[in-house]
Amino acid sequence: MIGVCHLPCSTSHRSLSKLIFNSTPLVANYNVAAGVSHPCSSTVAASTTTFTPLEDSESTSLGEIIRSDFPILQQKVNGRDLVYLDSAATSQKPNYVLNALREYYETSNSNVHRGIHYLSQRATTAYENARENVANFINAQDQREVVFTRNATEAINLVANSWGDLNLGSGDEVLLTVAEHHSAIVPWQIVAQKKGATLRYVDLTTDEVPDIEQFKKSISKKTKIVIIHHVSNVLGSVLPIDDIVLWSHNMGAMVLVDACQSVPHMVVDVQKLDVDFLVASSHKMCGPTGIGFLYGKMSLLSSMPPFLGGGEMISDVFQDYSTYAEPPSRFEAGTPAIAEAIGLGAAIEYLSGIGMERIHNYERELAHYLYHSLTSIPDVRVYGPVPSETFARAALCSFNVKNIHPTDIATILDQRGVAIRSGHHCAQPLHRYLGINASARASLYFYNTKEEIDRFIEALKETISFFSSM
Numbered sequence: 421m422i423g424v425c426h427l428p429c430s431t432s433h434r435s436l437s438k439l440i441f442n443s444t445p446l447v448a449n450y451n452v453a454a455g456v457s458h459p460c461s462s463t464v465a466a467s468t469t470t471f472t473p474l475e476d477s478e479s480t481s482l483g484e485i486i487r488s489d490f491p492i493l494q495q496k497v498n499g500r501d502l503v504y505l506d507s508a509a510t511s512q513k514p515n516y517v518l519n520a521l522r523e524y525y526e527t528s529n530s531n532v533h534r535g536i537h538y539l540s541q542r543a544t545t546a547y548e549n550a551r552e553n554v555a556n557f558i559n560a561q562d563q564r565e566v567v568f569t570r571n572a573t574e575a576i577n578l579v580a581n582s583w584g585d586l587n588l589g590s591g592d593e594v595l596l597t598v599a600e601h602h603s604a605i606v607p608w609q610i611v612a613q614k615k616g617a618t619l620r621y622v623d624l625t626t627d628e629v630p631d632i633e634q635f636k637k638s639i640s641k642k643t644k645i646v647i648i649h650h651v652s653n654v655l656g657s658v659l660p661i662d663d664i665v666l667w668s669h670n671m672g673a674m675v676l677v678d679a680c681q682s683v684p685h686m687v688v689d690v691q692k693l694d695v696d697f698l699v700a701s702s703h704k705m706c707g708p709t710g711i712g713f714l715y716g717k718m719s720l721l722s723s724m725p726p727f728l729g730g731g732e733m734i735s736d737v738f739q740d741y742s743t744y745a746e747p748p749s750r751f752e753a754g755t756p757a758i759a760e761a762i763g764l765g766a767a768i769e770y771l772s773g774i775g776m777e778r779i780h781n782y783e784r785e786l787a788h789y790l791y792h793s794l795t796s797i798p799d800v801r802v803y804g805p806v807p808s809e810t811f812a813r814a815a816l817c818s819f820n821v822k823n824i825h826p827t828d829i830a831t832i833l834d835q836r837g838v839a840i841r842s843g844h845h846c847a848q849p850l851h852r853y854l855g856i857n858a859s860a861r862a863s864l865y866f867y868n869t870k871e872e873i874d875r876f877i878e879a880l881k882e883t884i885s886f887f888s889s890m
C-alpha cells in the first residue's frame with residue numbers, strides 16, 4: 421500500500437513525482453503522494469494520504485507511528501535512547517526528505533533557470549514545484565508570492581532592507597512585542613536607525629502573554645509596520661493574528677508575521693489571516709537547513725526594490741544601471757539553494773501526508789502533558805500562560821529550577837540522553853523582561869511521545885536531587 425497515490429494527478433504533481441519521487445516508498449506506515457494542497461482544503465486528507473489502520477488504534481500515538489521515519493531518533497546517546505526535545509531550535513528530518521535530497525543530487529543536479537539542457541530543466545521544474553508546494557501549504561494566492569531565502573532571518577532582513585528602506589521615515593514607528601526573536605528585532609533596529617524611525621514594544625500581561633489590549637492602544641497612524649510572532653519560541657503562547665492584522669490594517673499599518681514556530685505545527689492560511697508578509701524556516705519543519713521563505717502579497721513585492729544584486733534577479737544589465745526581474749526572481753540573486761528548496765518541498769509533502777490538523781491535535785495533547793508534568797515538580801517555574809480555553813500553548817516549555825543554572829540542567833540531562841536547550845533562545849529582551857538571564861527549554865514535535873516526556877521528567881527530577889545533595 422505504501423507509496424500508492426490515490427489522486428488524479430495535477431500537472432505539478434506528475435512532474436514533481438516523476439522528477440524526484442517516483443522510486444521507493446519513503447514514509448513508514450502511511451501513503452504520501454507528491455503534490456500539496458493547502459491543509460485546509462478538503463481534498464488534502466482525502467487525496468494525498470491514506471493511513472493504515474494504525475491511525476485508528478487508541479493505544480498508538482502519532483509519535484509512535486511515525487518515529488521510524490526518522491533515522492536519527494533511533495540512536496542511543498550516552499548509553500540511553502535519545503530523547504530529542506530541541507525541535508524549536510531545529511527539527512529532525514524524515515527519510516522522505518533525506519531521500520529527496522539524495523535523489524536530486526543523483527538524478528537532477530544542475531543550475532536552475534539558466535540551462536536549456538535536460539538536467540537544468542529537471543532541476544528548474546523541481547525547484548519551481550517546491551515553490552508551488554510552499555504556496556499551496558500556506559494558501560498563497562499566487563506562487564510568485566513565495567520568495568526562497570536562506571532562512572526566516574534572511575526573509576525578515578529582506579523586508580526590512582527593501583520595504584523598510586523604501587517606506588520608513590523620520591517619526592514613523594515599528595511596533596513589536598517584547599517576546600520577539602532577535603531575528604525579528606535586529607533588522608528593524610538597523611533600518612530604523614538609518615531612517616530615523618522608532619521601535620515600540622508591547623509588554624506581557626500577568627498571564628505572561630503579549631498584551632493584546634496594550635497592542636490595540638499602541639498602534640497609531642505613526643505605526644508603519646507591525647512585526648509579530650505567531651507562536652512564541654519561549655512562552656509557547658499563540659497570538660490572535662487575524663485580530664492583530666485587522667487592527668493594524670485599520671490604522672494603515674502593514675503586518676509581518678514571524679511564523680517560525682507556527683507553520684511547522686498548525687494550519688496557517690495567509691489569505692485567511694490577510695497578513696502582508698510571513699516568514700518561516702525549512703529546518704524547523706522537517707526540511708533541510710539553508711532554506712526558508714518569505715511570503716509577501718504580490719502588490720507589495722512588486723513595489724519593492726531588490727535586496728541583493730547579482731545574477732538571476734535582473735531583466736537587463738548595462739554598464740551603469742540594470743533593470744530588475746519581477747518577483748520572486750527579483751529577490752533571489754545568485755544560484756539559490758536548489759537541493760534545499762526541493763528538500764523543503766518534500767518536507768511539505770511529508771507533513772501534508774500526515775495532515776497538519778492531525779499534527780496540531782497531537783501536539784496539543786503533548787503540550788498539556790508536558791506543561792502539567794513540569795509544573796508538578798516543586799521549584800520548577802515554567803514561563804508563559806497556563807494552557808486553557810483562553811490560552812492555547814505550543815508543545816514547548818521554557819523553565820527554570822530554583823538555584824540551578826539552566827545550562828547545568830541541560831548538561832546533566834544530556835548525560836541521560838535527553839537533549840534540551842539552555843540560554844536566552846535568541847530572546848534577550850524577553851528574558852530581561854522576565855527578570856532572568858537564561859532558561860532551559862524543552863520543545864517537542866509530532867515525533868515525540870508522552871513516554872519521552874516521562875523520561876525527561878524523570879531525568880530532571882534526578883538532576884534536581886543531584887544538585888540538592890551537593
Ligand SMILES: Cc1ncc(COP(=O)(O)O)c(C=O)c1O
Pocket residue numbers: 508509571572573574601603604649651652653678680681701712846
Ligand atoms: C520565533 C522565531 N523566529 C525566528 C527564528 C529564526 O529562525 P532562523 O534562525 O531559521 O532564521 C526562530 C528560530 O529559532 C524562531 O524561533
